[in-house]
Amino acid sequence: MTSADASARQRAEGLPERVRVLVIGAGFGGLGAAIKLRENGITDFVVLARESDVGGTWQVNTYPGAQVDVPSLLYSYSFAPNPYWTRLYPLQAEIQAYLRRTAERFGVLPHIRFGCEIEQCVWDEDAQHWIVRTDAGVVHAQFVIAGFGPFSAPSIPKFPGIETFTGTAFHSAHWDHGHDLTGRRVAVIGTGASAVQFVPQIQPRVEHLSVFQRTPIWVMPHPDRPTNPVTRGLWRRVPGAQRSARQALAVLFESLVPPFTKHPDLLVGLEKSARWNIQRSIEDPRLREALTPRYRLGCKRPTFSNTYYPALAAANAEVVTSGIERIDATGIITKDGEHHPVDTIIYGTGFRINDHPIAERLIGRNGVSMAQLWAEDPKAYLGTTVSGLPNMFIVLGPNSAPYTSAVVTIEAQLAYIIDALRTAEKAGISSIDVQPGVQREFNDRLDRQLSRSVWATGGCDSYYIGQGGRIVAFWPGFAAQFAHRTRKLNLDDYQVVSRPAAMTTGASQ
Template identity: 40%
Template sequence: MPEIVIVGAGFSGLCVGIRLLRRGIRDFVILDAAESVGGVWRHNTYPGVAVDIPSATYSYSFEPNPHWSRAFAPGEEVRAYAEHCATKYGLRPHLRLNTRAEKAVFDPAADRWRISTSDREFEARFLVCAVGPLDQPRNPEIPGLDAFTGKIVHTARWDHGHELDGRRVAVIGTGASGLQVIPEIAERAAHLDVYQRTPIWVLPKVDFGIPPAVRRLFRLFPPAQRLVRLVTTLVSEIVMVLGIVHYSKAPFLVRGTELLCRAHLRRQVPDREIRRKLTPRYGFGCKRPSFSNRYFPAFTRPDVTLVTEPIERVTASGIVTRDGVERPVDTLVLATGFKILQPGATPPFPVVGLGGVELGEHWDRERYHAYEGLSVPFAPNFWMMNGPYTVTGASWFSIIEAGTTHIVRVVAEARRRGARRVAVRRGPHDAFTADMRRRMKGTILAQPSCARSNSYYFDRRGEAPYIRPQSGLYVWRRSRTFDLDDYEYTR
């Protein structure tokens, strides 16, 4: 039986494995339900899928990728980067693919986790859940959806065998995925109806092909790419941290960004009524914004209709809105995102700790909380990457690396002390949680307008435990300096 089980072979799980190997810890396995690595980038292959931050920032800091073809890399290149990292850092022997984790139960007598999977049962001293939040597609709760006789496709599970050319297509959802796929579908469908519940803030996208000469420079002289990464990271940090996290201290940054977004919309959409429908009525940052130069122009096409009237029901061959209008549909595309802050999604499988407490049910009942976004007192020897209060800073990779550094430090310390059980102490855990909730009051997420955003940042209570109200730089430093004695080690 392995000493450590990591669930998830996306970038989070791969990073945990890489850092363990660097510490000389080789007794671990990485489980994943898919047939290959990549996580969300393995599943999301819809037309137009790409990163929504600059490519230079979207990679491990220790493994820059000089081969990105564009400033905003297409999804297939990101997936190839994951495969590259798995091979280069020797993770292939540790992978257990086509193996879905179904339940994990802590055995207090043995101080070990018993993990039931679709293949077999694993037993391990330590368990790391590294399944990303964008894992389980969420279907809208619309009456009649099951009765639709046409083709239904979710953006997170795209069917490349289904042709869109010449068909009448409807897209439900205008979030980050919808923003990317809608322009692609508009160019192929006979007619496209876009059903929008909440508009999205859209920034101009400074995207361009990276010339071969520049890629060659990055490959031969990595400091050049690291400099670009530093610049793009700083710009993103200023917008994310100063504008959103410290909104009460610098509201002008949010207001200035909103003006830029509105100007972008005015330049691309001359029709005043369409512009009104596409303009958010909530503050920038309440909901995940994005970059695009093609999204708004799609609504100026004569064969694209923006529908903002609420959907009443789906019929066998169309969609009926509240005003009684039925629009025929051949193919229904669900760009409706993922299950995140709800039982069965965070964590993505039942995790039963001390006293029979199941983590997902506990969080749903008692509010979300986790020390440094990673651990709770009643689940010893367990960490959850991408848990409550983790998302901040310029890049998902900075979050991953900070969480991984934290976990590997504690695992190494437990091994050094010969500890069978390690659990975060109640005092540090509660102090961290109280600090996060206090800091959240100064963010844009505490503003009343956010109630209109329909954002996955918020749970059913209207709280936003998805976001960590601190800078990415602070979280990076904290992962390297937190007191290891904030954990209790039992021999």
């Protein structure tokens, strides 16, 4: 027996055959679900995590400079405040450590099966449960909470000749820490949020850095700073002080809702700040011109950095704006015919947001997968349930993104999910499936509300917009409005099957 076979057998032996609830993922969404399930007396559940530890995207993305772009006070669970944050915007390792401590504190680690990849998740209409096939065994679950996260499947464009490159190539989400970049000729493809963070970290070490930019990104001055010992001491001794600071930050971020959703002209002040960030760092007028966006701030995901522009202005760096024609054994050929010799390619090309590969493996009623349901554009009801996928709840699903922190949405969705589980248990319900008309009407209303937003009118193309042209990422209002809508499940919105469950579990009280 190989070590891989032994590992799979060990994981299979740790898998329950049947559970009431199966949770996919152990990032903020999956861990939050596990904690809230236990908190509400639901202990018959299992969490399947593909990676070797908790953290989700914060366990995987270990590239140099990986950092959250939301203040730590907001990017943490409201029920698990951390008075020990060392920075206003923590780095990856500190966030992952926070999630690990939180999992230990709330006792959910025994429920997690690490290194467990989902191969297929199929709804059995007769049995009224999900059959979840993994590389370590099969689990039958009445309910599934899908917390796989939108930033968990890296995207690499299919450039012609990509397979012929003889150097080292990797995506920023799979950083090759064994590959020393010192003295290398490095190409970075993409200028999104990840590249803005790692480019300044690698630029001083490489011989030459070529950054291939398709569209410039708005980069604001970074307000990050260390938290001082006095502040951390106050947070430890007076928890209310930290809660008040969190609420104040939430109000500040929520003030962006009207400019983003209805009045993009109000973003002019932020655009001036971003332009000043370019001007203070870039002396070359041609480079400054190349790095200045021609669309409204917010149309694409903006980010923060005080070091990105200086790195691009360094003597050993260049910004290439001609499109990539193909890749060959020794470098990259752009559409202007120039060959750029490199020995390392780093893809900072983002993630498969709207066509996540797991969607093909989630197969609902009548054998129709989530990928098929979302063939044109991802759609859900309250960003949480999808018609045709009974008893499945999506964490951070379509049109659920807020303007404060994703954790705010996650907590609101978890309240909705817990209420759904309680309602089903009390009413003797086997399955619920949001009615097609309810979902359609909900999304039609969202589309009308978002038609004036910066994502619709800002003059850019981004992953916020699906293949069919609708805005699929954002909630069109305040976080408090989303929390209000998801505070309680309305059974009238759902098709309900009321009969004794086909499987018996040790369901909680």
